[in-house]
Amino acid sequence: MTTLAGGIPGAPDLAGSGGRRERVGVVLAAIGISAGLVASLCFGAVSVPFNDLLAMIAGGEVSEAHRRIVLDARLPRVLCAIVAGCNLAVAGVLLQSVTRNPLADPGLIGVTAGAGVAATIVLAVLPDYAGLLPVAAFVGAMASSIFVYVVSWRPGGGASPVRMILAGVAVNAVLGAVIGLLITAFADRIPAVMFWTTGSFNGRGWSHLSLMAPYSIAGILIAFAVRRPMRVLELGDDAASAMGVRVERTRLVAFAAASLLAGSAASVAGLVGFVGLVVPHLVRLMLGSNRLVLPVSAFAGAALLLWSDLIARTVFAPSELPVGVVTGLIGGPYFIFLLYRSGWLR
Amino acid sequence: MNLRIDDGEMVGVVGPNGSGKSTLVRTIAGLLRSSAGDVRIDGAGVSDLSHRERAAKLGFIAQSAVVPELMTVDEHIGLGRHARRRWLARWTADDREAVERAMRVCEVSHLRGRKLDELSGGERQRVRLATLLVQDPPMLVLDEPLTGLDIEHQLSILELLRSLNKDEGRTVLCVLHDLNLALRFLDRVVVIKEGLIAADGAPADVLCPRIFSSVFGVDGRVGCEFGGEPVVMCQLRASTLNANSESTENPRVQVRILRSAPRQGTLSGP
Numbered sequence: 001m002t003t004l005a006g007g008i009p010g011a012p013d014l015a016g017s018g019g020r021r022e023r024v025g026v027v028l029a030a031i032g033i034s035a036g037l038v039a040s041l042c043f044g045a046v047s048v049p050f051n052d053l054l055a056m057i058a059g060g061e062v063s064e065a066h067r068r069i070v071l072d073a074r075l076p077r078v079l080c081a082i083v084a085g086c087n088l089a090v091a092g093v094l095l096q097s098v099t100r101n102p103l104a105d106p107g108l109i110g111v112t113a114g115a116g117v118a119a120t121i122v123l124a125v126l127p128d129y130a131g132l133l134p135v136a137a138f139v140g141a142m143a144s145s146i147f148v149y150v151v152s153w154r155p156g157g158g159a160s161p162v163r164m165i166l167a168g169v170a171v172n173a174v175l176g177a178v179i180g181l182l183i184t185a186f187a188d189r190i191p192a193v194m195f196w197t198t199g200s201f202n203g204r205g206w207s208h209l210s211l212m213a214p215y216s217i218a219g220i221l222i223a224f225a226v227r228r229p230m231r232v233l234e235l236g237d238d239a240a241s242a243m244g245v246r247v248e249r250t251r252l253v254a255f256a257a258a259s260l261l262a263g264s265a266a267s268v269a270g271l272v273g274f275v276g277l278v279v280p281h282l283v284r285l286m287l288g289s290n291r292l293v294l295p296v297s298a299f300a301g302a303a304l305l306l307w308s309d310l311i312a313r314t315v316f317a318p319s320e321l322p323v324g325v326v327t328g329l330i331g332g333p334y335f336i337f338l339l340y341r342s343g344w345l346r
Numbered sequence: 347m348n349l350r351i352d353d354g355e356m357v358g359v360v361g362p363n364g365s366g367k368s369t370l371v372r373t374i375a376g377l378l379r380s381s382a383g384d385v386r387i388d389g390a391g392v393s394d395l396s397h398r399e400r401a402a403k404l405g406f407i408a409q410s411a412v413v414p415e416l417m418t419v420d421e422h423i424g425l426g427r428h429a430r431r432r433w434l435a436r437w438t439a440d441d442r443e444a445v446e447r448a449m450r451v452c453e454v455s456h457l458r459g460r461k462l463d464e465l466s467g468g469e470r471q472r473v474r475l476a477t478l479l480v481q482d483p484p485m486l487v488l489d490e491p492l493t494g495l496d497i498e499h500q501l502s503i504l505e506l507l508r509s510l511n512k513d514e515g516r517t518v519l520c521v522l523h524d525l526n527l528a529l530r531f532l533d534r535v536v537v538i539k540e541g542l543i544a545a546d547g548a549p550a551d552v553l554c555p556r557i558f559s560s561v562f563g564v565d566g567r568v569g570c571e572f573g574g575e576p577v578v579m580c581q582l583r584a585s586t587l588n589a590n591s592e593s594t595e596n597p598r599v600q601v602r603i604l605r606s607a608p609r610q611g612t613l614s615g616p
Contacts (some may be wrong), residue, residue: 011460027590047423086387094578106478135353225433225434228428229426229428231421232425232428234412234414234417235411235412235414235422235425236412238372238406238410239406239407239408239411239412240376240406241377241397242375242376242377242400242404242408242426242480243401243405243426243428243429243477244397244398244400244401244402244428245428247396279519288416289417289418289421290414290415290416290417291418291421297538
């Protein structure tokens, strides 16, 4: 059993080997996201020289074609990947903490299945309204997560982690069946549905980013605001309550933040698996503590999705792989390597 | 049930399994709502206090406290400041000083930087007490704080609680199973049976043959057979012993654990 959350702002203990590992982790995540940002803006079907990128930032002379490629196509797409990766990782940290389950991720609370059903309805049943896809996916994600929370809530007892997980499993099963039914009924539209359900940033622009941004900002701010009480919750419900934490309210706020973050990510990126589940564990293995898991996971999730999207659109260019395929292929083996190195698999 | 605990008392709650000891202390700590009646601290109802106000008046250690993964001793103790810090407040010199002092008092300074899951049960309990001190409530409520500890750690935890009671004036309310320790360390013992107070008073007065028989179902008394110190002596009732011996028709199995002899030489291949 694992209980996890962010850290205490300015809290003690950055000395010693744990502190060194934390500093290394923060630096690595920052390097990963910075290098990924530059690489994603420079590389693609058309390469943009690094000097042109610098000139663009400095306001110098750059060809119009390169300017358009960077500002209209790559930059919004890259920012979408950063925000979605950050959202999914932070949602994973929050949900693993709220449910006290190391296997928790946005899929567990129905967000993924809710977004999936709504997207499948739009893509398979109402293809003429494809422009509504992000909004529909977000609404579906929120509706199903709210349903999971309401079902798992009991008067006086609140929403217990176990009930939350069981309700999530049941809702996932039902919504998964609905998706299967729709795919069977509209078999000719399977490719579009499949591409969306494995996640992609193909064609994502400033409008997608602006759709995702308010919910992402709200979710991240809430996540950081509940970081301290969530850490106290690691000591158990009774201990946390006796230490001044409103357990039920903290859990509800964290759940709502995770739903906002995962729902907004799914609305733009589709169903990108792996990030929410594994990034918090990767970060924990890297840092050796839970203190900075929330902020470092935010950076690491962004970096992972950024590099995955770069690989997805360059390896078989001009064709694209779904980004979810890349996150699984890169992150899975690396995660197993880390688990082995840390002794968990020996 | 009507129970009044005054400032500076060191009170123990004892009773057989399932008698309601944990329910009582969890209700006093505000973690359970009583179906009738109320719990008051300094005249204010526990359920009327905000979580932070309650935490400032009363600290609690649960019977089965969670051992958080990857958390260091200093982090754990620092969390005790939660109720004392404003929302999003920075970690101040006062917070740091409170942690340092609690670590000194509870003698856990040498564990700084160690992970909770690497510590022994006794060390963890000291860390939890240090966390309570950082929270700084005048009343400490502990639900079976000695469970799973060896006798040395049991004694050291009770010595620490006694010093917090006598030296710092904190009120202590704890659930105990060991009546000898209750007799030795507590000012007052509340005996619970089936959710009601069966006896309440000084340990040597309360632990009388009638209470041993009616509450614990054993024959017992307090004697002075251990260097003049009062000790609890008890045994199963004669009727129970007889019933047990009569019903034992199967042959008794005796298990002996013998230290194996050291091996002479080693096996070797061809």
